[in-house]
Amino acid sequence: MLGLAVETTQEATLPDQPPVVVLENLGKHYGVDAAILENVNATVRQGEFVALLGASGCGKSTLLNIISGLDVPTTGAVEVPVDGAAFMFQDSSLFPWLSARENVELALKLRGVGRKARRARALELLELVNLAHAADKRPHELSGGMRQRVSLARSLAQDRPLLLMDEPFAALDAITRDLLHNELERVWRETQRTIIFVTHNVREAVRLAQRVLLLSSRPGTVVAQWEVSPEHRRDGAKAAELTEEITAKLREEIRRHA
Numbered sequence: 001m002l003g004l005a006v007e008t009t010q011e012a013t014l015p016d017q018p019p020v021v022v023l024e025n026l027g028k029h030y031g032v033d034a035a036i037l038e039n040v041n042a043t044v045r046q047g048e049f050v051a052l053l054g055a056s057g058c059g060k061s062t063l064l065n066i067i068s069g070l071d072v073p074t075t076g077a078v079e080v081p082v083d084g085a086a087f088m089f090q091d092s093s094l095f096p097w098l099s100a101r102e103n104v105e106l107a108l109k110l111r112g113v114g115r116k117a118r119r120a121r122a123l124e125l126l127e128l129v130n131l132a133h134a135a136d137k138r139p140h141e142l143s144g145g146m147r148q149r150v151s152l153a154r155s156l157a158q159d160r161p162l163l164l165m166d167e168p169f170a171a172l173d174a175i176t177r178d179l180l181h182n183e184l185e186r187v188w189r190e191t192q193r194t195i196i197f198v199t200h201n202v203r204e205a206v207r208l209a210q211r212v213l214l215l216s217s218r219p220g221t222v223v224a225q226w227e228v229s230p231e232h233r234r235d236g237a238k239a240a241e242l243t244e245e246i247t248a249k250l251r252e253e254i255r256r257h258a
């Protein structure tokens with residue numbers, strides 16, 4: 001399953017961390033339809049940030065649904081944390097009648113956190129995503145980027161070790177997206193969550209992830225993976241080179257599907 005090898009460093013791969021998600025020969029099909037996923041093998045380690053790329057319809061969301069427990073594989077095995085996963089989507093799906101703070105508090109309430117503690121924790125989480133000043137605003141008073149920050153705070157409020165993100169910044173403009181990349185990277189480092197991040201944007205994958213997995217077009221399987229080393233983060237030219245290499249392979253997959 002291993003594709004093009006780029007640099008591998010201790011920091012990038014966390015080889016000594018325990019696995020959080022293990023996918024073994026995983027397959028999925030609905031009814032008599034052709035397989036959507038086939039022989040997916042991958043391990044994601046604790047604290048790792050993994051990006052998942054692939055052509056439209058190759059089964060990325062299906063895979064996240066299986067990892068989250070919303071769906072089940074048809075064949076193979078999946079190992080995930082007993083505490084489950086938190087999900088964040090492209091659409092912030094905030095309750096419009098609740099303020100930013102109340103939206104975050106709701107996730108805490110569902111976990112059984114008491115009223116006083118959840119108010120304090122919600123404010124802490126909004127502070128973490130640099131949004132404490134807008135805690136009392138309702139979603140319609142917030143920009144798209146701010147709504148996604150609330151959504152991120154709400155996902156963190158679920159206090160799951162694993163965070164699944166399905167194109168969370170796809171609807172944002174490029175500048176807001178760049179700002180949120182910085183925010184997410186900081187939040188990831190501070191909270192030490194394990195993150196699986198689905199995107200169509202190769203630059204975004206290289207910017208954020210320590211490892212990029214590429215799914216082939218239908219049936220989806222891991223056809224290549226790349227390590228993104230700390231050196232790629234420091235050196236823009238190296239990152240651009242890697243982005244180009246991954247884009248070429250992604251294009252190949254898209255062409256194959258077309």
Ligand SMILES: Nc1ncnc2c1ncn2[C@@H]1O[C@H](COP(=O)(O)OP(=O)(O)OP(=O)(O)O)[C@@H](O)[C@H]1O
Pocket residue numbers: 030036054055056057058059060061062063
């Ligand atoms: N419940 C379902 N029943 C039948 N087919 C389904 C179901 N859910 C998803 N599919 C099919 O599975 C395929 C993969 O869908 P999925 O949303 O996982 O792809 P994706 O890679 O996330 O796509 P995109 O990048 O466009 O969001 C699609 O062809 C879709 O129509």
